[in-house]
Amino acid sequence: MVAASSDQISLEVVLRFVDAATDALAEAREEIDALNVYPVPDGDTGTNLHLTVSAARDAMWTACGGDPGADLGPALAALARGALLGARGNSGVILSQMLGAVGARIVRAGTDDRNAEVLAAALRDATDASYAAVGEPVEGTMLTVARAASDAALEAAADPRARTADVLAAAATSAREALARTPEQLTVLRDAGVVDAGGRGITVILDAAEAVLTGRRAPAAPATLGRPRIPVPVPADDLSEDGPAYEVMYLLDADDERIPPLREALGPLGDSLVVVGGEGLWNVHVHVDDVGAAIEAGIEAGRPHRVRVTHFAEQVAAARRRTTERKGRRIVAVAAGPGLEALFNAAGAHVVRGGPGMRPSTQEVLDAIREVAAEEVVLLPNDPDSVRVATVAAETAEADDDIRVVVIPTRAQVQGLAALAVHEPGRSFDQDVLEMTATARHARDGAVTVAARHAMTMAGPCEPGDVLGVIAGDFAVVGSDLHAVATDVLDRLLRGGGELVTLVRGQDDPGDLAERCAAWVGERHPHVDVVVHEGGQQRYPLLVGVE
Numbered sequence: 001m002v003a004a005s006s007d008q009i010s011l012e013v014v015l016r017f018v019d020a021a022t023d024a025l026a027e028a029r030e031e032i033d034a035l036n037v038y039p040v041p042d043g044d045t046g047t048n049l050h051l052t053v054s055a056a057r058d059a060m061w062t063a064c065g066g067d068p069g070a071d072l073g074p075a076l077a078a079l080a081r082g083a084l085l086g087a088r089g090n091s092g093v094i095l096s097q098m099l100g101a102v103g104a105r106i107v108r109a110g111t112d113d114r115n116a117e118v119l120a121a122a123l124r125d126a127t128d129a130s131y132a133a134v135g136e137p138v139e140g141t142m143l144t145v146a147r148a149a150s151d152a153a154l155e156a157a158a159d160p161r162a163r164t165a166d167v168l169a170a171a172a173t174s175a176r177e178a179l180a181r182t183p184e185q186l187t188v189l190r191d192a193g194v195v196d197a198g199g200r201g202i203t204v205i206l207d208a209a210e211a212v213l214t215g216r217r218a219p220a221a222p223a224t225l226g227r228p229r230i231p232v233p234v235p236a237d238d239l240s241e242d243g244p245a246y247e248v249m250y251l252l253d254a255d256d257e258r259i260p261p262l263r264e265a266l267g268p269l270g271d272s273l274v275v276v277g278g279e280g281l282w283n284v285h286v287h288v289d290d291v292g293a294a295i296e297a298g299i300e301a302g303r304p305h306r307v308r309v310t311h312f313a314e315q316v317a318a319a320r321r322r323t324t325e326r327k328g329r330r331i332v333a334v335a336a337g338p339g340l341e342a343l344f345n346a347a348g349a350h351v352v353r354g355g356p357g358m359r360p361s362t363q364e365v366l367d368a369i370r371e372v373a374a375e376e377v378v379l380l381p382n383d384p385d386s387v388r389v390a391t392v393a394a395e396t397a398e399a400d401d402d403i404r405v406v407v408i409p410t411r412a413q414v415q416g417l418a419a420l421a422v423h424e425p426g427r428s429f430d431q432d433v434l435e436m437t438a439t440a441r442h443a444r445d446g447a448v449t450v451a452a453r454h455a456m457t458m459a460g461p462c463e464p465g466d467v468l469g470v471i472a473g474d475f476a477v478v479g480s481d482l483h484a485v486a487t488d489v490l491d492r493l494l495r496g497g498g499e500l501v502t503l504v505r506g507q508d509d510p511g512d513l514a515e516r517c518a519a520w521v522g523e524r525h526p527h528v529d530v531v532v533h534e535g536g537q538q539r540y541p542l543l544v545g546v547e
Helices: 013-035 045-064 072-086 089-108 115-133 140-158 166-184 186-190 198-216 256-269 291-300 312-325 338-347 362-371 384-401 413-421 429-442 484-494 513-525
Strands: 246-253 270-278 280-286 303-311 329-335 351-352 378-379 404-407 444-450 455-457 460-462 465-469 474-479 500-505 529-534 542-546
Touching: 013 045, 013 072, 013 198, 013 384, 013 429, 045 072, 045 089, 045 198, 045 362, 045 384, 072 280, 089 115, 089 140, 089 198, 089 270, 089 280, 115 140, 115 166, 115 270, 115 465, 140 166, 140 198, 140 465, 166 186, 166 198, 166 444, 246 291, 256 270, 256 280, 280 291, 291 303, 303 351, 329 338, 329 362, 338 351, 338 413, 338 500, 338 529, 351 362, 362 378, 362 384, 378 384, 378 429, 384 404, 384 429, 413 429, 413 500, 413 542, 444 484, 460 474, 465 484, 474 484, 484 513, 484 542, 500 513, 513 529, 513 542
Parallel strands: 329 351, 329 378, 378 404, 500 529
Antiparallel strands: 246 280, 246 303, 270 280, 444 465, 444 542, 455 460, 465 474, 500 542
C-alpha cells in the first residue's frame, strides 16, 4: 500500500502516502462506521482504521523528522511498529500486519529489482500476512478485498513493461470490484444492504496510494455504500444474542514459538481472533465471553500489557454517563516552549507540549481533550504539522466520547495567542469559535530562524548558518544578521497595517533581539503597540505576530 514517484519507491512518496491515507480515512470514517455490521455491529471500523494509520504515520514522522532524505528502512520499521502499537479493533490489527508486511518487502528489495514487481510482491505479502493473522479467515471481508488487489497487482507486474502506476491502478480497480461482491459472500452484509466495512477501508487506502502516484482521484463511492447510519438494535446484556459480549485486546511480549499455542488456547474461547507482530512483540485481539481466560492465555504465553477490555453494550451506556459528567468549555493549546506554555496556561488553556520538530502525538492531544472533562473543547494546534494530529484527535473524541470538539487551524504560536485573547466562555460555542477563528485568521505571523543545511528556498539559496525570515510559513528572507532579517520580516508584515505587534523570544535569542526589534517598531511605527513575551521555543530565536 505504497506508491512510487518516477517509478521509484522513496521515503518522500511514503510520507505523502501515509498523509493521504490518513486524510482519506478521516473523510470516509463516518461512511465506513455506518457500514460496520460484521463481525459485530459496533460502528467503529472506520474510526479504528483511521486511528491505526494515524498512529503509524505519527511514528514514522517522528522517526525521520519529516525529512524525505532520511533512511527509508528505519522509517518503514517505525511505521510498522507504530501501526502495531496503535492498532484499534479487529480491522486495525489486521491492517497493522499488512502495513508491516509491505514495509518489510520494500526494505528487502534489491537494487536490480523492478519496482513494479516489488510493489506487487509487497501487496501479496500483505495479503498473506493478513490471512495468517486471523484465526478463522472469512471471505467477503477485508481479506477478500486485499487478496483481489494483490492478485491483480501480480498479474499487472508480470508484464515487463509495467510500471508501479500500472500495478497500483490494477490493484485499486480490482479491490473496488471485489468490495462490490462482498454482499454475495456474507449473508449479514446482504441482509443489511451494505458492503464490508473493512473492505471499504482497503479500497480507500489503495485509492489514496493511487492518487499520490498518479494524481488521479478514484471514482466516487456510490451513495448506497453507507452514508446514512444503519440502525442496529443493541440488546441490554450483549451486542447480539449469540455473539461474545467482550472485545479483549492487549500487547504481548512473548517469544515467537509461544504464539501458536496462544492461538490454540484463544480459538475456542470466542471469535474474531487476530494475533499479529513478531520479534517478541505481538498485538492480540479476540471477542470472548470469558475475559479472564483470554488474559490468562496471554500470561501463559508471555507478558500482556496495555490490556483493553470493551463490553460492547456498555459502550453506549458509558458514553452517556461521560456526557453527563462533563461541564463547560475548555481550550486545549499546543505550546512550543516553557514560556509559551505559561502564557497559554495564564489565559486558561490546557497545554500540550509540541511545536516545530516536536509534534505531539494524536494520543497526547486526545488525552488532553479527555482530561479537561468539558462538554465543549476548542483545539489550537499552533503549528502546521499539529493541525492534522489535532483533527484526528478531535474526530476520535467526538466518536468515542461524545465530546463536541472544534479545531481552529492555527499554524503559528502567535495565532493561537491571538485567538485565545478573544475567547469568551459566556458566548455560544459556535459564536466563540467564529470569533476565535476570525481573529486567528487575521493575525499575520512571521519568525526568524537559522539554516541548518544548504537548501533552495522561495527567497533563494541558503547555506548553513544563514539567517532565514519566515512569513506565513514560507521562507521570505535570506540574510546574515538576525536583527536585519527580523526587521525585514516586521516591515513586510506591517505594510498591510496593524495595531499590535507581538514578539516572542526563543531560547536562541542572543539576548537583546526582541528588545531591539521592539525599539525598531517604536521608531518606524509609533502608532503600533508592541508586546514582548518570553517563549523559550527552540529553533526560532524570534516569533512575530501582527494584529
